[in-house]
Amino acid sequence: MTNDVNRVAHADLVRFITSAYHAVGIPAADAEKAAELMAASDISGADGHGVFRLPQYIRRIKAGRLNTRPDIKIIRQAKATALVDGDNGLGSLVVSRAVEEAIALARDNGVGWVGTRNGNHAGAAAVYAAMPLQHDMIGLYFAVGNANHLPPWGGIDMLLSTNPIAVAVPALAEPPLILDMATTVAAYGKVKVAAQQGKTMPEGWMIDRQGNPLTDLNRADDGFLLPIGGYKGAALALMFGLLAGTLNGAAKGADVVDFNKDDTTPTNTGQAICVLDIKAFAEPLAFKRQVDAVIRQLHGSALLPGFDRIRLPGEDRHQRIEERRAHGIPIPPELRAALDKMAADLAIPPLFA
Amino acid sequence: MTNDVNRVAHADLVRFITSAYHAVGIPAADAEKAAELMAASDISGADGHGVFRLPQYIRRIKAGRLNTRPDIKIIRQAKATALVDGDNGLGSLVVSRAVEEAIALARDNGVGWVGTRNGNHAGAAAVYAAMPLQHDMIGLYFAVGNANHLPPWGGIDMLLSTNPIAVAVPALAEPPLILDMATTVAAYGKVKVAAQQGKTMPEGWMIDRQGNPLTDLNRADDGFLLPIGGYKGAALALMFGLLAGTLNGAAKGADVVDFNKDDTTPTNTGQAICVLDIKAFAEPLAFKRQVDAVIRQLHGSALLPGFDRIRLPGEDRHQRIEERRAHGIPIPPELRAALDKMAADLAIPPLFA
Numbered sequence: 001m002t003n004d005v006n007r008v009a010h011a012d013l014v015r016f017i018t019s020a021y022h023a024v025g026i027p028a029a030d031a032e033k034a035a036e037l038m039a040a041s042d043i044s045g046a047d048g049h050g051v052f053r054l055p056q057y058i059r060r061i062k063a064g065r066l067n068t069r070p071d072i073k074i075i076r077q078a079k080a081t082a083l084v085d086g087d088n089g090l091g092s093l094v095v096s097r098a099v100e101e102a103i104a105l106a107r108d109n110g111v112g113w114v115g116t117r118n119g120n121h122a123g124a125a126a127v128y129a130a131m132p133l134q135h136d137m138i139g140l141y142f143a144v145g146n147a148n149h150l151p152p153w154g155g156i157d158m159l160l161s162t163n164p165i166a167v168a169v170p171a172l173a174e175p176p177l178i179l180d181m182a183t184t185v186a187a188y189g190k191v192k193v194a195a196q197q198g199k200t201m202p203e204g205w206m207i208d209r210q211g212n213p214l215t216d217l218n219r220a221d222d223g224f225l226l227p228i229g230g231y232k233g234a235a236l237a238l239m240f241g242l243l244a245g246t247l248n249g250a251a252k253g254a255d256v257v258d259f260n261k262d263d264t265t266p267t268n269t270g271q272a273i274c275v276l277d278i279k280a281f282a283e284p285l286a287f288k289r290q291v292d293a294v295i296r297q298l299h300g301s302a303l304l305p306g307f308d309r310i311r312l313p314g315e316d317r318h319q320r321i322e323e324r325r326a327h328g329i330p331i332p333p334e335l336r337a338a339l340d341k342m343a344a345d346l347a348i349p350p351l352f353a
Numbered sequence: 354m355t356n357d358v359n360r361v362a363h364a365d366l367v368r369f370i371t372s373a374y375h376a377v378g379i380p381a382a383d384a385e386k387a388a389e390l391m392a393a394s395d396i397s398g399a400d401g402h403g404v405f406r407l408p409q410y411i412r413r414i415k416a417g418r419l420n421t422r423p424d425i426k427i428i429r430q431a432k433a434t435a436l437v438d439g440d441n442g443l444g445s446l447v448v449s450r451a452v453e454e455a456i457a458l459a460r461d462n463g464v465g466w467v468g469t470r471n472g473n474h475a476g477a478a479a480v481y482a483a484m485p486l487q488h489d490m491i492g493l494y495f496a497v498g499n500a501n502h503l504p505p506w507g508g509i510d511m512l513l514s515t516n517p518i519a520v521a522v523p524a525l526a527e528p529p530l531i532l533d534m535a536t537t538v539a540a541y542g543k544v545k546v547a548a549q550q551g552k553t554m555p556e557g558w559m560i561d562r563q564g565n566p567l568t569d570l571n572r573a574d575d576g577f578l579l580p581i582g583g584y585k586g587a588a589l590a591l592m593f594g595l596l597a598g599t600l601n602g603a604a605k606g607a608d609v610v611d612f613n614k615d616d617t618t619p620t621n622t623g624q625a626i627c628v629l630d631i632k633a634f635a636e637p638l639a640f641k642r643q644v645d646a647v648i649r650q651l652h653g654s655a656l657l658p659g660f661d662r663i664r665l666p667g668e669d670r671h672q673r674i675e676e677r678r679a680h681g682i683p684i685p686p687e688l689r690a691a692l693d694k695m696a697a698d699l700a701i702p703p704l705f706a
Contacts, residue, residue, distance in 0.1 A: 076633070076634060078463025079433065079463060080432065080433040080463050080464045081462070081629070081633040081634065083633075108432065109432040109434070110430070110432060110434030111433045112464070113464040115634055138600070152651040152654050152665065154657055154662065154663050155651070155654030155655060155663050156655050159650055160651075177591065177595070179588045179592045181582075181588065181589075185582060228585050229534075229581025229582055229586060233582060235665075236532070238530065238532075238647075238665070238666065239520040239522065239530065239666065242522050242644065243491070243520075246643050246644060247491070247631070247634045247635060249635060252643075252647060274627070276466060278600070280431035280436075281434065281436050290599050290605075291599060294595070294599060298508070298513075298606070299505075300510075302509050303508055303509065304504070304508060304562075309507065310505045310507050311506065311584065312505065313584075313588040313591065
């Protein structure tokens with residue numbers, strides 16, 4: 001299956017990303033770790049957050065505006081919290097360091113909360129929220145998006161981002177429940193993927209500055225994303241953005257750098273991770289059994305006309321991971337072309353030999 | 354102004370609620386504390402969560418199914434977490450105890466997370482999320498709603514509630530930012546208030562079991578609330594409901610008691626509060642100044658056609674508190690009649706002499 005021109009094996013993708021990172025000066029161990037974290041977005045179906053972003057990351061690194069040898073360190077701490085300075089390194093390395101710290105803090109204290117500053121775009125939120133699961137812990141992750149595509153409710157100045165919220169809760173026999181959502185109806189990554197594939201947008205994703213629906217992807221720059229639930233989604237973006245950004249001394253509001261257009265200004269991206277140790281509240285085995293029961297109860301609901309099943313958060317992700325582990329990760333032709341060009345520029349072997 | 358038949362002074366409302374609680378056997382200090390917490394919903398405009406609920410609380414207490422002398426205590430703890438058992442006492446007393454504990458934990462550890470079980474409906478989420486503000490702390494509050502009005506996405510069995518999410522962040526010169534939202538387009542309290550006032554519902558609040566819009570309040574039992582952002586809102590309700598309910602050993606899913614219809618089964622309501630001490634991450638004064646700057650920046654946005662201002666979370670609440678402190682809390686005729694009847698039953702002085 002991995003011979004299929006459109007699909008690549010996970011290990012091959014990791015190898016490719018590693019060699020690209022290594023080619024621009026990232027030390028081997030960091031390059032491999034960051035590659036694993038990027039490919040974790042791809043294998044789980046977060047196609048707007050994985051290797052799709054690699055050429056953009058590489059451009060920024062080649063412009064000298066992303067630190068390939070960052071000194072990622074804790075600059076402020078309390079007994080159960082820490083503030084990590086990412087020293088403008090790869091977002092994945094900064095956030096994974098924060099998650100590791102939060103897991104250690106939660107082990108000692110029941111809960112750990114770690115914020116980041118001076119990071120960068122880190123990929124799919126679910127990747128980080130899910131890390132605590134294997135420790136019988138719950139993860140909550142908030143981030144400031146790397147481009148402002150959302151105005152305050154009632155406004156047209158794009159001062160907010162799609163700030164994602166992710167929550168991961170383990171089950172026992174069932175797949176874990178993992179919510180990873182933009183606070184907008186569509187994530188901007190989805191808009192970018194649709195644009196690359198030459199599609200149009202459904203109504204409800206974006207409106208223009210007059211408040212009219214915007215579906216033409218060529219006009220995406222003339223409008224902005226719609227928040228979920230109107231003012232509620234804009235408020236979620238604001239409040240969790242304050243926790244991920246402002247509280248950590250990271251960019252927020254007008255300070256946010258549009259990293260889709262600007263490869264040179266440091267983004268000072270902020271994220272926050274909160275980890276809860278289940279055993280501080282309940283016996284983990286009993287808790288996970290109860291989560292199974294909740295999942296089965298919800299699956300058992302009678303259906304609304306037009307639906308063929310109840311789809312719970314994390315379920316599609318889980319199925320995609322299984323499918324892509326077995327059959328490889330699909331790489332659309334436009335993405336393959338972009339990656340081929342990047343590989344040629346970096347003088348590394350292409351993704352598909 | 355407090356002579357106006359439709360408005361009551363805050364202090365008079367607190368006195369009235371205190372005497373009602375006292376009349377059904379709640380000790381004086383608890384009655385007064387719970388009355389203050391209930392009136393905090395009323396004065397801030399959360400009309401579906403304050404004294405509107407009192408007759409229902411009193412019915413439950415008179416039925417002997419809410420503990421008037423609970424032993425509210427911590428039954429499990431880690432260094433920065435606690436699990437509070439409310440012993441089936443008034444929700445306000447259980448949650449306020451949890452918040453006090455979380456504030457103390459955050460002072461020592463930078464963050465504190467406290468869950469509750471065996472509590473009851475506690476009123477507006479914002480009341481509790483806002484408590485840490487005066488300590489230069491940030492509050493996050495999640496609760497399992499006290500009646501299931503939401504099916505899983507794509508289903509028709511009402512297994513989820515409107516599970517609210519509240520986040521409160523202090524500013525310096527500006528009012529604090531306080532988000533308090535149901536994960537449904539409309540909170541069920543709003544539906545109840547509209548029903549009591551003989552109104553109809555706008556489209557988009559509820560649908561019936563065939564998926565058609567439901568606007569007739571007399572048919573509210575035939576349908577269910579719509580989540581914000583479709584599957585996203587249902588997922589928020591599920592995930593934060595797991596943190597507030599299942600993790601704490603409180604009711605969740607089919608176990609949730611519809612306390613609007615059932616005055617006798619213990620509700621085993623669960624809530625969760627997370628408190629962050631700002632100084633663990635930033636200098637509080639500088640942080641609050643930055644929040645001011647964010648607020649002013651958002652307010653300064655150019656407007657979308659049809660809007661006359663940017664409305665940020667907590668702003669309306671703040672204005673209502675100021676207005677109601679000055680002019681009293683409006684009590685609609687239907688509510689006054691219900692309270693008069695309750696007062697007569699309890700042989701206490703009516704709200705309006």
